[in-house]
Amino acid sequence: MTSQVGHSLYVIPAGTPEKERLGKQYAFKRALSQWNSPIPPSLDVSGIANVLDIGAGTCVWTFDFANLPEVRSRLNIPGKEPSKGTNPVQLYACDIETKFFPDRALLDEFGVKTFQQDVTTPFPPKYHGKFDIVHLSFLFLCLTREGWTKALRNINQVLKPGGILFMDEVDPILYPNIAAIPDEDAPGHDLKTQLTRPDWLGKGNRMYTAHSIESGFVTDLTYRLPSMLNAAGFEVKESHRVYGLLGKHAADRPDLADFVEFSIENFVFVFRHLAKNLLAKDKLFTPDGTAVKTEEELEDMLREVEQGARREGAALIDTFFVAIKKS
Ligand SMILES: C[S@@+](CC[C@H](N)C(=O)[O-])C[C@H]1O[C@@H](n2cnc3c(N)ncnc32)[C@H](O)[C@@H]1O
Numbered sequence: 001m002t003s004q005v006g007h008s009l010y011v012i013p014a015g016t017p018e019k020e021r022l023g024k025q026y027a028f029k030r031a032l033s034q035w036n037s038p039i040p041p042s043l044d045v046s047g048i049a050n051v052l053d054i055g056a057g058t059c060v061w062t063f064d065f066a067n068l069p070e071v072r073s074r075l076n077i078p079g080k081e082p083s084k085g086t087n088p089v090q091l092y093a094c095d096i097e098t099k100f101f102p103d104r105a106l107l108d109e110f111g112v113k114t115f116q117q118d119v120t121t122p123f124p125p126k127y128h129g130k131f132d133i134v135h136l137s138f139l140f141l142c143l144t145r146e147g148w149t150k151a152l153r154n155i156n157q158v159l160k161p162g163g164i165l166f167m168d169e170v171d172p173i174l175y176p177n178i179a180a181i182p183d184e185d186a187p188g189h190d191l192k193t194q195l196t197r198p199d200w201l202g203k204g205n206r207m208y209t210a211h212s213i214e215s216g217f218v219t220d221l222t223y224r225l226p227s228m229l230n231a232a233g234f235e236v237k238e239s240h241r242v243y244g245l246l247g248k249h250a251a252d253r254p255d256l257a258d259f260v261e262f263s264i265e266n267f268v269f270v271f272r273h274l275a276k277n278l279l280a281k282d283k284l285f286t287p288d289g290t291a292v293k294t295e296e297e298l299e300d301m302l303r304e305v306e307q308g309a310r311r312e313g314a315a316l317i318d319t320f321f322v323a324i325k326k327s
């Protein structure tokens with residue numbers, strides 16, 4: 001049975017550069033997070049049977065999860081069934097865009113079943129109540145407010161009672177440093193200030209934040225998710241705020257030495273796509289409200305952001321949530 005598949009709002013095409021970027025981004029995020037694992041220490045995987053990664057992209061998390069020793073030995077792989085007495089684990093991954101998925105041979109090595117699914121439409125009934133763990137990561141540049149409401153309900157529907165949603169999302173706003181970011185219990189971001197600041201960060205936000213506003217995405221997602229999860233039938237058990245660090249701030253942390261260059265390239269790559277999208281709609285502006293009209297001006301803006309990040313650094317929020325389906 002195939003589900004109805006809608007139109008993706010994600011503007012970065014599923015080509016090799018994006019697939020490679022997603023792999024490196026995952027490694028960087030893993031280095032930034034507090035646990036050196038695809039899951040937080042509180043998640044007990046001993047009794048699980050079915051796991052689903054939604055908006056899985058290249059399945060980078062699924063493979064990392066599959067390699068956990070307590071999962072690897074139990075994987076349900078056709079022809080290599082786990083020994084009798086062990087409870088098998090079946091991995092699933094879905095995405096609205098199947099071009100992100102890796103080759104079938106690699107998926108088969110871990111027994112990963114894949115399917116196409118728009119998370120904002122209900123999953124086929126055969127998946128309802130099936131999963132012990134659902135993972136979701138980095139759909140903040142993909143879903144509108146209404147999309148999130150539908151997505152969280154649909155995710156709730158595919159979990160078993162007591163099943164776990166493990167997710168992490170970002171607010172698309174660059175700050176000069178961690179101290180400048182509003183606290184977790186603040187009402188949210190002061191978008192006007194961050195979009196009109198006259199420095200290179202204002203220019204970055206005129207691409208990153210403005211693209212989200214223009215697309216109807218939720219710019220203060222990490223602040224809103226606790227109540228959105230609650231409304232969708234979840235109880236939030238844990239949340240962990242991690243700070244994404246760019247350029248100089250990453251360079252100041254010896255443990256992030258391998259990621260300093262990537263921290264800049266990553267944002268330049270993403271911002272170029274978002275800014276081109278805005279330019280095509282005549283919606284790209286500098287912080288003082290002047291319209292950016294040509295690709296050359298756009299490239300000048302990007303260069304300033306790149307140099308600023310190298311020189312001064314930037315920070316942003318990524319929050320991890322562990323939420324349980326209320327029975
Ligand atoms: C930034 S990528 C993140 C991929 C992966 N979760 C990761 O962390 O590497 C966003 C992914 O969400 C997928 N996506 C966008 N809209 C979606 C939707 N409505 N339903 C399901 N997946 C969607 C995209 O195709 C893309 O693979």
